[in-house]
Amino acid sequence: MLTYIGILIIVIGLLSLLTKPIMGTTKFTSWATPKRSLQIVLLGLALSILTGAFFYAEPGTAYAVQYPWGGQKAVFRQGIHTKMWGRLIPIQFELPIKYVIPNSNGELGEQSEYANVDDAKYWAFSDAVKARIATSVVIGINTDDENQFLSVADRNKTEQNMIRSRIIPNIDQSIKNTCKLMDAQDYISGQASDFDRYFKDQLENGMYVLEEYSENQNREIIGDSSTVRTVMNKESKQKRFRIQLRNGEPVREKGNSLKAYGLSVIQAVVTEIDWEETFDNRLQLQKEEVAQTQLEKQQAEREFYRAQKEKARGEADKAVERARLEKEQIQKTIAAETEAKVAEFNLTKEKKQYEVEKFKALSKKVAADAESYKNAKLVSAGLTPQERAEWEYKTSVHVARELKDLSLPEIFIEGSTSKTNDGNLLQSLIGADLAKKMMDSKKE
Structure with a gap:
């Protein structure tokens, strides 16, 4: 740009030198002296040289x-x-x-x-x-x-x-x-x-x-x-x-x-x-189709989840009913087990009671044998006719009453087979018991 301005200034300076001889003396030619015209030409040359030798990047x-x-x-x-x-x-x-x-x-x-x-x-x-x-x-x-x-x-x-x-x-x-x-x-x-x-x-x-x-x-x-x-x-x-x-x-x-x-x-x-417009129309149809497909898909998913919900509800009801039946089963099982344990306990109790009664009967038997032995010794030692008559009387009077109250052991095991005993076992037991009663009545 500066190059063109410099060239323009050079042209103006040269024209100012030529106008005075051609146009004569005028107001412009009187201002454009040869010295000034030369200065203008030199300024244009300087600008041209400057712009031609350098540039701004x-x-x-x-x-x-x-x-x-x-x-x-x-x-x-x-x-x-x-x-x-x-x-x-x-x-x-x-x-x-x-x-x-x-x-x-x-x-x-x-x-x-x-x-x-x-x-x-x-x-x-x-x-x-x-x-x-x-x-x-x-x-x-x-x-x-x-x-x-x-x-x-x-x-x-x-x-x-x-x-x-x-x-x-x-x-x-x-x-x-x-x-x-x-x-x-x-x-x-x-x-x-x-x-x-x-x-x-x-x-x-x-x-x-x-x-x-x-x-x-x-x-x-x-x-x-x-x-x-x-x-x-x-x-x-x-x-x-x-x-x-x-x-x-x-x-x-x-x-x-x-x-x-x-x-x-x-x-x-x-x-x-x-x-292009035809493809835009096709895209619009595809968008509508996709929207309809999405809507149907959502409806299908909704139906699927509704069915899943009903299925889950049925499973929950089944679980509740199963829990109720299991509870009843457990209650009945526990009651049956309790009844069985009670029966087992009662059986054990009866067995223990039987053992106790058995030992009580054996104790009474031993005591009766001892008393019978004592009375037999007293009889064999000899009684006066009056004492024997009194003993027989009391025996005959009280024998029925004592037999009623007499408790004999249910089980008796006889360990001896000797036949030299005086009388049989029943007579010995009865005699021992009657003798004990008579002794008690004498003391009274």
């Missing part, structure tokens, strides 16, 4: 300086640098390139002055659905290799020429190849991130070599296993493409890469997609 911009004698250099730092009337090729460190979908008024919206903005184009996916795809791409230049930068600047001449002839064709080819790899339905069903990944990878490393293939139709079983049919896809006539692989790596087109120009992809994303 803006921040964030790289400059290729090409000298008139054929040399060149790269400037990556901001500030004042020499150019010695050479040519400048400025290129930004980062080049924003955007495809934008216009609004209803055909406007692209507010954009940065440093960004290269174009209208989004229509692209066809593999299922022939078309859409305008808005992208945001940021390309970075190589500021580490000065020779490569100078080569790129020399071949492209200007930044705009590099964007239009090198970068944008690669962006378009990447979008086109990526659209061939998937259906529009696949994109909206979760493969949007794959689209961005394929798009950026091709921009940075080169375009994929695609190959056409045919999908195998799956045999579908209808009803029982004996009825089988093949369902044909409505879109089976559409061409299908996939990435050609070699040793597990994608095959790429040679020489079609931004890396060859020392450019790197900093960002490459799809910001918006405007589908």
Whole structure:
């Protein structure tokens, strides 16, 4: 800019020198003396020399300086640098390139002055659905290799020429190849991130070599296993493409890469997609179908949980009834066990009582034997006729009463078999008892 101003000042100075001889003496020519005209020319020359020898490098911009004698250099730092009337090729460190979908008024919206903005184009996916795809791409230049930068600047001449002839064709080819790899339905069903990944990878490393293939139709079983049919896809006539692989790596087109120009992809994303109207209508129908499916699914789940609730309630009632019956069973079992233990205790008690009575009878027997022996000794010692008569009388009077009250042992074991005893055992016992009674009555 200063160069043009300097040239303009030089022209004005020269004109002021020529006007006086031509126009004569006027108010202007009287002011424009030869001295002043010469000063104006010298000022213009100074400005021209200054602007031609130096330039100001803006921040964030790289400059290729090409000298008139054929040399060149790269400037990556901001500030004042020499150019010695050479040519400048400025290129930004980062080049924003955007495809934008216009609004209803055909406007692209507010954009940065440093960004290269174009209208989004229509692209066809593999299922022939078309859409305008808005992208945001940021390309970075190589500021580490000065020779490569100078080569790129020399071949492209200007930044705009590099964007239009090198970068944008690669962006378009990447979008086109990526659209061939998937259906529009696949994109909206979760493969949007794959689209961005394929798009950026091709921009940075080169375009994929695609190959056409045919999908195998799956045999579908209808009803029982004996009825089988093949369902044909409505879109089976559409061409299908996939990435050609070699040793597990994608095959790429040679020489079609931004890396060859020392450019790197900093960002490459799809910001918006405007589908064609027919696909929008199909999407709306799908959304309604999905909503209806979700509603039916919720209803089915509600019925399922209601059935589960009833089943749980029945299980709870069964558990309560089972607990009640088990409680009754336990009560009856405990009562039966208690009755059995009581019967067992009573049997033990009866056995003990029998033992006691048995020993009591044996004790009485021993005592009766002793008394009988004593009375027999007294009788054998001799009684007077009067005592014998009294003894017989009392015996005859009290024998019936004493026999009534007489307690004899239930069990008697006789240990001797001798027959020399005087009288039998019963007589001995009765006699012993009667003798005891008579002795007691004498003492009274």
